[in-house]
Amino acid sequence: LDDNALGLVISCLLMGAPSSTVLINQALKENRITFDMAKRLCCTVSVSSVSFYLVTCGVILLKNQTLGILLWIIQLFVSLLLLMITKKTKIRMIIKKEAAAKTDAAVLIKNALFQTGSILFLIGGYLLIFQTLADLLTSAFPDDVRLFFRIISEFAYGCKIISSSFNQKTAFVLMSTLCGFNGLCLQFQSLSLSEMKLPVIQFVS
Numbered sequence: 001l002d003d004n005a006l007g008l009v010i011s012c013l014l015m016g017a018p019s020s021t022v023l024i025n026q027a028l029k030e031n032r033i034t035f036d037m038a039k040r041l042c043c044t045v046s047v048s049s050v051s052f053y054l055v056t057c058g059v060i061l062l063k064n065q066t067l068g069i070l071l072w073i074i075q076l077f078v079s080l081l082l083l084m085i086t087k088k089t090k091i092r093m094i095i096k097k098e099a100a101a102k103t104d105a106a107v108l109i110k111n112a113l114f115q116t117g118s119i120l121f122l123i124g125g126y127l128l129i130f131q132t133l134a135d136l137l138t139s140a141f142p143d144d145v146r147l148f149f150r151i152i153s154e155f156a157y158g159c160k161i162i163s164s165s166f167n168q169k170t171a172f173v174l175m176s177t178l179c180g181f182n183g184l185c186l187q188f189q190s191l192s193l194s195e196m197k198l199p200v201i202q203f204v205s
Contacts, residue, residue: 004093005033009045013079016049027093037091044082047075048179057175061163067172074176151178 008027012020021042028038050072058068138146147165151158151174158178162171 002092005091012045017046020046032094036089040086040089045079057159075179
């Protein structure tokens with residue numbers, strides 16, 4: 001990684017998916033990184049945001065902020081490990097020196113609101129689809145099987161269901177595993193926002 005790519009990696013780790021996917025797509029669309037570089041970033045640093053680990057998992061679900069911090073440290077370590085494993089694909093980000101164009105502030109705000117609304121619409125759509133279909137398609141299965149599919153298809157990576165179904169120690173281990181996987185719901189949100197056109201099976205795997 002060069003200095004500019006390192007900045008992109010840090011931004012992705014802090015923002016969390018699927019926002020990090022949008023950031024990577026923007027760099028790819030502007031030809032600042034190549035397809036292979038973008039694929040490497042999506043597979044290594046497109047994880048949950050810091051606030052999700054510290055607040056949602058630690059404070060709200062596990063009732064222990066220390067565990068939330070440990071979850072974030074584990075995921076950070078895993079991302080760094082994956083970056084080391086995939087270092088064969090070097091990331092050299094191209095910075096284009098262009099004159100800043102004057103744009104009306106109202107136009108910038110309007111575009112930002114439109115993009116935010118589009119992303120929230122996609123997130124809400126996938127949330128509705130996965131939570132509804134998961135219950136319908138697994139209604140005839142035993143409870144243990146249904147629990148598995150509900151966990152991997154839940155919007156919050158399965159963490160909410162895990163925290164209410166297992167003791168704190170087991171929940172911590174399962175959350176650490178599933179946060180790295182990101183869950184099917186978030187995987188497909190990221191896929192819908194991605195412009196890399198990866199096959200579904202390849203993207204999820």
